[in-house]
Amino acid sequence: MHQVRTTCPYCGVGCGVVADVEDATLTTVSGDQDHPANYGRLCVKGSALHETLGEGGRLTRPRVDGVEVDWTTALDTVAQRLADTRREHGSHALAAYLSGQLLTEDYYVANKLFKGFLGTPHLDTNSRLCMASAVAGYKRAFGADAVPCSYEDLEEAELVVLVGSNLAWNHPVLYQRLRTAKTRNPLMRVVVIDPRVTDSCEVADLYLGLAPGSDARLFNGLLAFMAERKRLDRVYLAGHVDGVDEALAAAAEDDCSLEAIAADCDLDPEALQTFYYWFASQLHVVTLYSQGINQSSSGTDKCNAIINCHLAGGKLGLPGAGPFSITGQPNAMGGREVGGLANQLAAHMDYDTPGALDRVRRFWSTETLTPTLPEAPGHKAFALFEAIERGEVQALWVMATNPAVSLPEANRIRAALAKCPLVIVSECMANTDLLAYADIVLPASSWAEKDGTVTNSERRISRQRGMLAPPGEARHDWWIIGQVAARLGYGEAFAYRHPGEIFDEHARLSGFENGRDAKAGFRLFDISGLAGLDREGYDALAPIQWPVNAAAPRGTARLFEDGRFATPSGRARLLPVRPRGPRQALSEARPLRLNTGRVRDQWHTMSRTGRAPRLMNHRAEPFIKVHPDDALAAGVGDAQLARLKGANGDYLGRVRVAKGQRPGEVFVPMHWTDRFSKRARMGGLLEAHLDPLSGQPESKHGAVALTPLAPAWEATLLVADDLATTSAWCEAARYWARIPLDHAERWQLAGGKAGEAPGDWLSRLRDWLPVAPTLWCDDPARGRLRAAGVADGRLCWWLMVGPPAELPGLGWLDACFAAAAKGLPLEETARRRLLAGCDAGEADSGPLVCSCHQVGQQAIVTAIHGGDTSVEALGARLACGTQCGSCIPELKSLIEEEACHARADQKLEKQTV
Numbered sequence: 001m002h003q004v005r006t007t008c009p010y011c012g013v014g015c016g017v018v019a020d021v022e023d024a025t026l027t028t029v030s031g032d033q034d035h036p037a038n039y040g041r042l043c044v045k046g047s048a049l050h051e052t053l054g055e056g057g058r059l060t061r062p063r064v065d066g067v068e069v070d071w072t073t074a075l076d077t078v079a080q081r082l083a084d085t086r087r088e089h090g091s092h093a094l095a096a097y098l099s100g101q102l103l104t105e106d107y108y109v110a111n112k113l114f115k116g117f118l119g120t121p122h123l124d125t126n127s128r129l130c131m132a133s134a135v136a137g138y139k140r141a142f143g144a145d146a147v148p149c150s151y152e153d154l155e156e157a158e159l160v161v162l163v164g165s166n167l168a169w170n171h172p173v174l175y176q177r178l179r180t181a182k183t184r185n186p187l188m189r190v191v192v193i194d195p196r197v198t199d200s201c202e203v204a205d206l207y208l209g210l211a212p213g214s215d216a217r218l219f220n221g222l223l224a225f226m227a228e229r230k231r232l233d234r235v236y237l238a239g240h241v242d243g244v245d246e247a248l249a250a251a252a253e254d255d256c257s258l259e260a261i262a263a264d265c266d267l268d269p270e271a272l273q274t275f276y277y278w279f280a281s282q283l284h285v286v287t288l289y290s291q292g293i294n295q296s297s298s299g300t301d302k303c304n305a306i307i308n309c310h311l312a313g314g315k316l317g318l319p320g321a322g323p324f325s326i327t328g329q330p331n332a333m334g335g336r337e338v339g340g341l342a343n344q345l346a347a348h349m350d351y352d353t354p355g356a357l358d359r360v361r362r363f364w365s366t367e368t369l370t371p372t373l374p375e376a377p378g379h380k381a382f383a384l385f386e387a388i389e390r391g392e393v394q395a396l397w398v399m400a401t402n403p404a405v406s407l408p409e410a411n412r413i414r415a416a417l418a419k420c421p422l423v424i425v426s427e428c429m430a431n432t433d434l435l436a437y438a439d440i441v442l443p444a445s446s447w448a449e450k451d452g453t454v455t456n457s458e459r460r461i462s463r464q465r466g467m468l469a470p471p472g473e474a475r476h477d478w479w480i481i482g483q484v485a486a487r488l489g490y491g492e493a494f495a496y497r498h499p500g501e502i503f504d505e506h507a508r509l510s511g512f513e514n515g516r517d518a519k520a521g522f523r524l525f526d527i528s529g530l531a532g533l534d535r536e537g538y539d540a541l542a543p544i545q546w547p548v549n550a551a552a553p554r555g556t557a558r559l560f561e562d563g564r565f566a567t568p569s570g571r572a573r574l575l576p577v578r579p580r581g582p583r584q585a586l587s588e589a590r591p592l593r594l595n596t597g598r599v600r601d602q603w604h605t606m607s608r609t610g611r612a613p614r615l616m617n618h619r620a621e622p623f624i625k626v627h628p629d630d631a632l633a634a635g636v637g638d639a640q641l642a643r644l645k646g647a648n649g650d651y652l653g654r655v656r657v658a659k660g661q662r663p664g665e666v667f668v669p670m671h672w673t674d675r676f677s678k679r680a681r682m683g684g685l686l687e688a689h690l691d692p693l694s695g696q697p698e699s700k701h702g703a704v705a706l707t708p709l710a711p712a713w714e715a716t717l718l719v720a721d722d723l724a725t726t727s728a729w730c731e732a733a734r735y736w737a738r739i740p741l742d743h744a745e746r747w748q749l750a751g752g753k754a755g756e757a758p759g760d761w762l763s764r765l766r767d768w769l770p771v772a773p774t775l776w777c778d779d780p781a782r783g784r785l786r787a788a789g790v791a792d793g794r795l796c797w798w799l800m801v802g803p804p805a806e807l808p809g810l811g812w813l814d815a816c817f818a819a820a821a822k823g824l825p826l827e828e829t830a831r832r833r834l835l836a837g838c839d840a841g842e843a844d845s846g847p848l849v850c851s852c853h854q855v856g857q858q859a860i861v862t863a864i865h866g867g868d869t870s871v872e873a874l875g876a877r878l879a880c881g882t883q884c885g886s887c888i889p890e891l892k893s894l895i896e897e898e899a900c901h902a903r904a905d906q907k908l909e910k911q912t913v
Contacts, residue, residue, distance in 0.1 A: 004467040005032055007454055008046040009101060009447040010603050012327030013037055013174050014456025015046055016543070019448075021467050026050045026448055031173075036543055037151065037456055043172035043884040044601055044615065044851040049447070051612040053468075059430045059443035060472025071473060075480075078440055079487035081422050085395040086118065091374070093394040095122035095384055098340055099401035100130075100329025103452030103464060105502040106477035107331070108338040109494065110399065111346060113481055115339065116364050116371040117490045121351075121378030122393060124342040126401045127332040128381035132694035133294040134325035135336060137303025140575055140693075141311065143567030144348060144524040145336055148559040149286060149322040150458045150545065155181040156320030158284040161191045161275075163215065163306065164292015164700075168199035169600040171290075171326055171457075172886040179203050179885070191275055193218070194292060195595060196625075196667060197660025199889035206274055209662060211266040212593050213701055215293055216579035219305035220251040221261035222276055226312055228256070231280035233314030240563040241311050243574040250576030279309065284320035291328060291597065295699040297583040297689040304575040311572055317560040327457040334455040337525055338506060342378040347510045348525035351377050355513075363512050366492045380695030382407060382688050388416040395422035399477055400444065402605045404433040405673045408697045409648050410683030426477055429607040433673050443474040447608075450476060452499040453541070459556075461527070462543045478502060500538035507531035511549060524566040529553050582701030583689035590645065592630065593665040594702030596682050600886050601851050602671040610676060613740045617848035621737040621748055622653040622680035625667040626706065631657045634706040639805055641709040641735055641750055644668065646702055649684025652677070652709060652735045666706060677737040678730065709735060712752025713759075713783060716807055718744050718798040719769075720817055728768045741810065743818035748804060761785045761801060771796040777835050786835045793825025798834065808837040809845050809856070849894070850880035850887040860891065864898045871895070 001022040008015040016035020020028045029049045031042035062074035069077075085093050096114045098107060107125075114123040135145045142148070154160060154177060167175040182188045182203055192204040195212045210218060226232050227248055237244050254260070258276075262269040279285055287310065293302045307323045309315075316322040327333055339346035349356035357373050364371045379387050385407065387393045396417075407413045417423055417437035425438040428446040435441060451466040470476070478499060485494035496502050511528025529548040533541065544555040565572045586593060601615040609615045624642055626634075636642045638657040643650050644666065651668060661667060672680035689698040711734055721744060730736050735750040752758065765773050769789055776787035785801040795816045800807060816830055826834075833839060845856025855878045868874050871891050875882040881891050 001027070004465050005463075006465045006467065007330070007462045008042070008049070009330050009464075010045050011171050012329060012332060012457040013171050014330065014454060014460060014462055015042055015173055016462065017042065017046060017049065019050070019467055024468060026053055026468060035462070037458070037460060037462070038173045041173045041176055041884065043886055045603060045609060047852060047884065048609075048612045048615055051614070052608045053448055054611075055471040057430050057611065058446070058471050058474065059427055059441065060474055061443060062473065063438075063441040065439060071475070074440065074442060075483045075487060078424055078442070078484050081440075082118070082395055082484070083488060085422060089394050091119035091372075092122065093392065094118050094120045095379070095387075095393045095395065096397045096399070097381070097384065097401065097403060098123065098125040098335065098399050100125065100127045100332035100335055101400045102331060102335065102477060103450055103454060103499070104331060104334035104338060104506065105452040105499040106399070106481070107335045107340050108346070108502055108506045109478045109481045109496070111339040112364060113485050113490070113494070115345065116360070116373060117369075117485065117488070117493065119372040119374055121342060121374035121376060122384055122387070123340070123378060124381045124384055125335050125340040126381070126403070126406060127329065127335055127340065128695055129406060129697060129699065130291055130294060130328040131325070131332045131336070132341065132380070132696040133296070133299030133691050134289075134303055135341070136300040136691075136694040137307060138325070140300070140304055141307045141573055142560070142565050146524045146559055146566065147325055147333075147457065147459055148316050149324040150557045151177060152557065153286050153320050153322060153324070154178050154288075156284060157188065157286040158320065159189050159191070159278055159282045159286075161193065161279065161285065161287040162200055163193045163287060163289040164294075165288055165290035165326055166194065166196075166198040166200050166597065167288065167326070168202065168886065168889055170328075170598050172600070172884055174326070175200065176885045179888075189278055191278065195662050195665060199600075202889035202892055206271060206278075208267055208271060208275060211264075212595065212665065213296065213582040214265040214579070215302045216298060216305045216577050217254065217261060217264050219302070219309055220254065220577055220579060221256060222279060222309050223247065223305070223312055224251045224256040225276040226280045226309065229280055232312050236314035236563070237312065240565070241572045241574055242569065243576070244312070246576045247308050247312075247574035250578055253578065280313065283313070283315060284318060285310070285313075285315045286320060286322055286324055288324045288326050290326045292700060294325075294696060296696075296701065297691050297698040298580040299691045299696050300693040301575075301577045301580070305577045308574050308577065311574055317558065317563060319558070322558075325457070330456070331454040333457065333459065334453065334461075337455060337510075342380050342384070345373070347506070347512075348523050351375070359513055360509075363509050364493060369490060369493050382690060382697060383695065385413050385416045388420045391419075394420070395424070396420055397424040397426070398434060399426040400428075402432050402434050402607070402673070404437065405605050405681055405683055406670075408683055408686035408688040408699060410681050411649055413683075426480060428474065431675055432605070432607055433675065442480055443472065444480065445470040445474050445476045449474070452478075453503060455546075459545045460543050461541075461546060463539075463541050465539070498535065500533065500535055503538060504531055504533060522566055524559070583698055584647070584687045584701055584703045586703050590647070590703040590705045591664070592704050592706055594644070594646065594685055594704045595665060595667045596670050596686075596699055596702070597667065599669045599671065602669070604671065605673045606671050606676060610740065613742045614851055614854060616739050617854075618851050619669065620739045620746075622651070622669060622672040622677050623656045624651070624653040624706065625656045625658050625661050627661040627663045627665070628657050628659060629663050630666070630706065631655060634708065636706065636708045639803065641711060641714070643707050643709050644685060644704040645707070646685030646704045647687045649681070650679055651682060651685055652679045666704065672737075675738070678733065678735055680737070709750065710754035711735065711750035712754060712756040713801060714748070714750045714803050715799060715801045716804055717747040717749060718810070718813055718817070719747065720744055720796050720820060723769065723771075723796060726768075726770075732764065732768075741814045741817075743814050743821055746810065758783050758801065761787070765789070765799065769797055775835055786837070788834045790826065790831065790834075794820040795826055795834070796820070798837065800837065810837070811845070812839045813837055849890050850878075852883035852887075853879040855880040857894065860894055861898060864895055869895055869899070
């Protein structure tokens with residue numbers, strides 16, 4: 001066995017991972033104690049990385065027009081069709097759509113080929129959907145896409161403000177660092193600003209449940225408050241900042257009284273004043289913001305409203321201070337460094353950067369080749385697909401992302417993809433929604449095989465080290481792009497033999513003619529200190545924060561400490577911000593405000609995390625979180641199925657009634673696709689309203705109607721893995737969700753309409769499954785049935801007709817499928833217990849709370865009743881909350897809930913006496 005130090009491929013925290021490899025198999029993963037992003041911590045997604053691997057479900061051979069081919073044929077075809085399209089329609093007919101899950105080296109080569117040698121500006125990335133507004137805000141204020149903070153600043157802050165970020169679920173390791181810091185420093189305060197009460201509120205000293213879209217009004221009001229109370233740092237502003245008067249005047253255009261701001265934001269005036277006072281009176285303030293700010297038609301202005309307050313108070317360039325945008329993807333920042341956005345060139349140079357076009361052209365030139373760079377920016381993500389729809393873009397190469405699901409107006413995106421004459425897809429998984437639209441499919445390497453670098457939210461570059469050989473004929477993205485480039489005649493410029501050579505070129509470009517130019521300022525992104533690394537040096541590269549150059553050979557933890565910014569004047573800018581509400585208006589037909597986001601244990605479209613059964617158990621089905629009043633008005637109850645109707649489609653999910661949801665608003669997760677459920681793609685609910693500066697879609701502010709689905713029947717079907725491919729039951733269901741188990745697949749089904757007879761289930765099962773019902777127990781009066789199919793002593797399937805609330809714990813049944821997979825016949829005792837669905841001595845664990853240790857709610861409640869009334873006591877008894885800590889807020893909620901029940905019981909007893 002040997003160990004490999006690498007980096008987690010999920011969120012932007014960029015945790016270091018230690019992987020144990022034995023006999024070419026990844027056996028376990030753990031947090032890297034020496035990595036400065038996580039110091040050994042790892043969330044449940046990271047700790048389950050080894051469970052998401054294996055050749056099953058992977059793409060292993062290239063395909064052209066639906067036929068498997070060898071690599072030579074595939075690469076020749078890609079090059080020929082791109083060349084033909086370019087010759088017939090011009091360079092601007094070519095486009096690429098990339099992903100924050102590519103490594104920096106992959107990104108660099110793709111950007112160089114498309115912009116530098118194919119001459120098209122139309123190369124964008126799915127980071128446009130999550131980080132583009134943060135980028136635009138930083139560039140307007142600081143002159144560069146530069147996060148000024150480090151994670152250590154969270155531990156040194158006096159006040160931490162979370163805005164539009166459910167840190168506890170979306171960046172769990174960083175949340176645990178904050179939680180630990182607050183425990184060590186009781187004087188630290190945390191404010192959570194979010195329309196929803198989330199698990200992040202567990203550490204909050206103050207919660208502001210503001211109206212969706214009112215963030216700019218809130219922070220404009222804070223700026224005005226600071227000015228009125230003489231809390232502006234006039235010395236800092238005079239020495240380092242422009243635009244102060246204009247920003248203050250814009251903030252003053254609205255009524256700046258606390259009562260007016262509170263009314264516009266739907267907040268309690270006293271709570272608002274408390275937040276304003278805390279922020280204005282503290283110097284060491286960190287504001288963490290994420291998609292709740294960025295994913296808006298005015299996201300850039302919201303980012304600048306936050307940055308304005310930090311600049312105005314001199315609250316950056318100091319330990320524990322700064323506006324901190326938390327990146328969503330593992331390498332969103334690395335992609336921006338190399339020019340992965342359509343409005344960038346490379347190395348943080350833009351089309352309008354003085355001299356940039358000529359500088360990049362000269363750097364990329366070879367003895368015989370001169371790049372043909374486009375003169376102006378290309379189409380941003382959604383606009384790119386509109387150009388495909390119009391027929392302007394004729395060829396699209398998509399790498400490591402799934403735009404058929406993730407973009408707004410998803411059904412329109414699918415129609416555009418179907419219309420596009422040439423769609424090339426580089427992908428590692430065999431069953432993503434996008435592959436149905438691909439003319440050419442190129443099997444790419446995945447996390448455990450890739451070798452290169454990534455950059456996390458705090459500008460820290462880390463090595464991702466490959467530890468396994470790619471399965472079958474899968475290849476690295478940089479190699480695939482280089483091979484196509486060679487066939488197009490650009491081989492001299494793409495003669496890379498190792499990712500270290502690409503990184504060296506990237507590092508050299510970052511420092512090429514990078515000075516304090518009087519017109520252009522200076523490029524803050526500079527890793528020229530890492531240029532010239534040999535293979536051993538690259539392989540051994542330790543995590544380091546840029547800039548890394550002659551002035552900062554060991555990296556830079558915190559930016560702007562000298563008050564010098566990357567603008568031509570060297571001064572930062574306050575921006576005038578005029579608040580705007582969400583563009584998608586509510587109406588009588590769609591009266592509820594839609595919010596979207598992630599859940600704790602899943603990642604993006606679940607192509608990887610959906611392979612790990614334990615990650616599916618916390619939130620097993622797509623859901624609709626709704627306030628009790630709205631549920632009552634819509635005629636839906638907790639755990640019932642319901643439909644959301646949006647402007648461009650509908651969404652089916654199971655209702656979760658929650659008092660922490662604001663009235664008039666609903667929340668749905670972003671992860672479910674056609675592979676995992678029927679009509680649970682949230683992108684179909686959203687209109688494509690874009691930020692005019694960043695081009696980022698307004699994914700947080702949809703408008704929907706909620707109605708009950710009201711099926712005639714619900715059922716749970718467990719099927720052995722070798723039978724799960726048929727899925728004939730999906731045709732009969734109005735709703736279905738597929739939930740992988742360790743040894744079988746679980747399907748939640750619902751069909752018919754309320755009042756209809758459920759039909760002949762035994763006949764239905766004979767039609768659906770190759771093994772006829774062997775055992776069954778029918779209760780027609782209640783519409784209940786339990787049945788199982790057993791062949792040659794092997795359990796093939798199991799069914800329960802009834803709502804999932806009546807399910808037993810499924811662990812015992814899953815073990816019965818495991819025995820069948822090993823060729824072991826069911827014991828007679830087990831066969832007799834099949835219809836009960838559990839062993840006689842097995843206790844139902846209830847809904848899963850702790851994914852790391854697979855601890856269910858019932859076991860936790862039992863322990864609380866037994867006297868374990870603290871998180872620490874529960875951890876000592878059950879191990880829940882002792883690994884990644886993501887379930888701690890839920891544990892606290894259960895403790896409080898049971899305490900409330902106990903107090904109510906005591907009160908009832910006294911009244912009875």
